[in-house]
Amino acid sequence: MIMQRNHDSLRSVLIYSIPKILDTHFDAISNQSHEADMFVQTQQDLLIATITEIQTGMIDALFMTPPKYSDYLVSSQAQGYEQGKFTANTLGEHDQIVLEISKNLNLTSQGIMIDIIEEYVDDSSNRVFFINRLMECNWNRFTGFAQGYLASKEQQIDHLHTQKVSVMGQMAAGMAHEIRNPLASIKGFAQLAKHRLLQPVIKVDELTHYLDLSINEIDSLNRLVTDFLLLARKSDNANHDETVVDVKRVLQRVIGIVDQIVLSDEIDLSTNISDQELFTYGDASQLEQVFLNILKNAIDSISKTNGVIQILATIVANNIFIKIADNGTGMSQETLDRIYDPFFTTKETGTGIGLSICKQLIERLNGRIEHESEIGNGTIATIVLPIYKQ
Incomplete structure (x- = not known):
């Protein structure tokens, strides 16, 4: 083994190499695709903290006594396994990028540190010792991460399969x-x-x-x-009948259809529709179906006098927001959690697939639909659609 003074010197140089490892690593990932570049930008603080901690631990492990080094390998692999599970659960939608980051980090840090070891360690046996340890530490951490990541993804797949069945x-x-x-x-x-x-x-x-x-x-x-x-x-x-749709015109047509119903049921229907142009891209008939379904649900939920339905349409942050609120009976949280499930219904009549279809139609338009409700306090349905810009 080399002397303690040389240990400290080599450790310092390796620690100082971590920023270079990070820069080289991030550049390589960012250059792969726009999606990878955006991922690195949005997750950079977390990645820097995590990678710095991992690299520092591996550098310290190079100078450990055999018993401590054996303990480190066990704990490092266990930490990598837990980190892999955590990553799969929080960043699982970026599968390819996450795995590429892990692989690239392994190769980048190994390459830079091996160059430093070869430059700063004269004795060939010591060079082989440090390089072998470095490669073992890298591989140990990587395999732990990969095992945890894949185990978590397998659990997610099993869970999704069970849900699907x-x-x-x-x-x-x-x-x-x-x-x-x-x-x-x-x-x-x-x-x-x-x-x-x-x-x-x-x-x-x-x-x-x-x-x-x-x-x-x-x-x-x-x-x-x-x-x-x-x-x-x-x-x-999905794109069969899609074109530019005037959301205001669709809403006005739907309001005309339900006007007579709410009038006969003595329900006050009020509207607040923005003067701005509300254009999106999609199928007007399907959008009409969504609005009619939600308004019909609102009407059905009002079983008292002084019923009120409010329709709001406006633009917020480059999206069209449509809110349909009623002062009906409302829903419990248990019911609210299931309203988009196919064939789930609390009504005596009806198929229970209306909101399931509404959700699918809106998501096809790259939008989203949400419901808020409390028993006795009515329901608010919110539809968010992307603005069409010529």
């Missing part, structure tokens, strides 16, 4: 229930029609009535299947 089961049960009712009606009308056809005198008007009722039930089934397909379909046809 559960949702599919709920959707299948809900769909079966909603199909069974119209089918029972159609069968009943068909049996009545058959019975009437066997009578001596055939009443055409009565048969026509049964057939009309059956056609209505078939139309209802068709709408249900259409909605279900819309809910299940991904983005394959």
